[in-house]
Amino acid sequence: MAFAGMNYLAILVAAVAAFAWGTAYYMTLSRQWLAAVGRVEPNKSPMPFIMSFVCELVMAWVLAGMLAHFGAGQVTVKNGIVSALFIWLGFVLTTVLVNNGYAGRKLSLSAIDSIHWLGVLVIQGAI
Numbered sequence: 001m002a003f004a005g006m007n008y009l010a011i012l013v014a015a016v017a018a019f020a021w022g023t024a025y026y027m028t029l030s031r032q033w034l035a036a037v038g039r040v041e042p043n044k045s046p047m048p049f050i051m052s053f054v055c056e057l058v059m060a061w062v063l064a065g066m067l068a069h070f071g072a073g074q075v076t077v078k079n080g081i082v083s084a085l086f087i088w089l090g091f092v093l094t095t096v097l098v099n100n101g102y103a104g105r106k107l108s109l110s111a112i113d114s115i116h117w118l119g120v121l122v123i124q125g126a127i
Contacts (some may be wrong), residue, residue, distance in 0.1 A: 005066040014060035014127040018120040019053050025116050036109035060124045063087070067125075077126050084125030085118075092117045 026033060034042060067075050067083060093114050100110045 001074055003111075006061070006068055010127055011057070011060045011064050014063075015053065015057040016126040017123050017127060018056045018060065021119050021123055022052060022059075022116055025119060030110055032108065033112050036106045036112060056120060059120065060127075063121070063124050080125035080127075082125075084121035088114075088118050089123045092121065 030042065063084065066087075067080055068099065070079060095108050095115075096114045096117070098114075100107075
């Protein structure tokens with residue numbers, strides 16, 4: 001299932017794997033995350049979960065598109081992971097730090113969320 005250099009099945013698998021990682025990660029750190037955002041109870045709405053999956057699907061698609069620019073012979077697991085690390089460092093980590101800094105949120109929230117997105121991108125880059 002490839003079109004324009006992108007494998008749409010791999011994109012879907014990458015999004016599902018990233019969502020599974022996020023579920024396990026935030027379940028493990030739920031108390032710490034809730035404390036960092038100053039809440040006692042989690043949000044019970046399904047909307048954040050739906051948005052998370054859709055956004056991870058878009059992220060996997062964009063990452064695949066960026067990797068496709070390497071050319072067919074250059075798309076490897078190593079290149080996917082290295083590209084994901086650069087994207088995380090240059091765009092995700094910086095954005096999380098700035099947004100949480102201006103909002104006056106705890107540094108622990110930035111750490112928890114940034115590590116989550118690092119895992120998402122590395123997983124997607126590897127797939």
